Amino acid sequence: MIKAKIxxxxxxxxxxxxxxxxxxxxxxxxxxxxxxVRQGKVFDIELTMDDKATAEKSLTAMCEQLLAxxxxxxxxxxxxx
Amino acid sequence: MIKAKIxxxxxxxxxxxxxxxxxxxxxxxxxxxxxxVRQGKVFDIELTMDDKATAEKSLTAMCEQLLAxxxxxxxxxxxxx
Numbered sequence: 001m002i003k004a005k006i007x008x009x010x011x012x013x014x015x016x017x018x019x020x021x022x023x024x025x026x027x028x029x030x031x032x033x034x035x036x037v038r039q040g041k042v043f044d045i046e047l048t049m050d051d052k053a054t055a056e057k058s059l060t061a062m063c064e065q066l067l068a069x070x071x072x073x074x075x076x077x078x079x080x081x
Numbered sequence: 082m083i084k085a086k087i088x089x090x091x092x093x094x095x096x097x098x099x100x101x102x103x104x105x106x107x108x109x110x111x112x113x114x115x116x117x118v119r120q121g122k123v124f125d126i127e128l129t130m131d132d133k134a135t136a137e138k139s140l141t142a143m144c145e146q147l148l149a150x151x152x153x154x155x156x157x158x159x160x161x162x
Contacts, residue, residue, distance in 0.1 A: 001116070007123055022124070025147055031139060035082070035127035042088055042123045043103070046116040058112060066106055 002047045002055045005078045008068045009040035043067060052079055083128045083136045086159045089149045090121035124148060133160055 010016050019037040026034050045062075047055050059077045068075040091097050100118040107115050126143075128136050140158045149156040 009123070009125065019124075022147070026143060029143075029146055031143060033129040033139070035129050036125075037127075038125045040123040040125065042090070042121040043100075044090065044117075044119045044121065046118075048114040048116050058114075062107060062110075062112060065110055066103070 001081075002049060002052065003080045004045045004047065004055065004059055005080070006043040006045060006059060006063060006067055007040060007076045007078075008043070008063070008073050009075075010038060011072055011074050014072045041067075055079060083130060083133065084161045085126045085128065085136065085140055086161070087124040087126060087140060087144060087148055088121060088157045088159075089124070089144070089154050090156075091119060092153055092155050095153045122148075136160060 016038045018039045022037045022039065023034055026037070045059065047058070049055055049058075056077060056079060059079070063075040063077065064070060097119045099120045103118045103120065104115055107118070126140065128139070130136055130139075137158060137160060140160070144156040144158065145151060
């Protein structure tokens with residue numbers, strides 16, 4: 001059993017309206033000193049396989065094909081145990 | 082300037098239909114050995130303050146008040162220099 005975490009974030013320079021909305025809300029709630037907020041996605045994935053190399057290859061393929069829009073998003077794969 | 086990352090994930094036991102949908106799509110794409118997928122959110126936040134203790138307090142308050150629904154979600158605050 002392999003546990004992995006995939007983090008998908010917008011590439012630098014890509015506008016993040018959701019992040020901007022959160023910035024506005026935080027400001028409206030009275031939080032000061034917030035310079036920028038950018039929102040991303042995180043996927044906690046459990047795989048039944050045990051080989052880390054195979055798992056990493058498979059997870060990268062999942063990102064390329066489904067989890068991330070590689071035109072505007074970056075992804076990072078982390079594998080635990 | 083402080084950079085922080087807030088990760089918001091569903092509590093254990095809370096149904097994650099979005100994660101289930103991703104599991105189904107991965108299976109349809111031919112990925113085998115996917116045991117479970119759970120989706121969460123990640124916020125990359127830049128604060129103009131320099132004091133880590135104040136920043137952590139402020140970020141925790143942001144989670145409680147806006148970023149996480151603490152009834153069904155857990156949050157984790159990480160601060161980088």
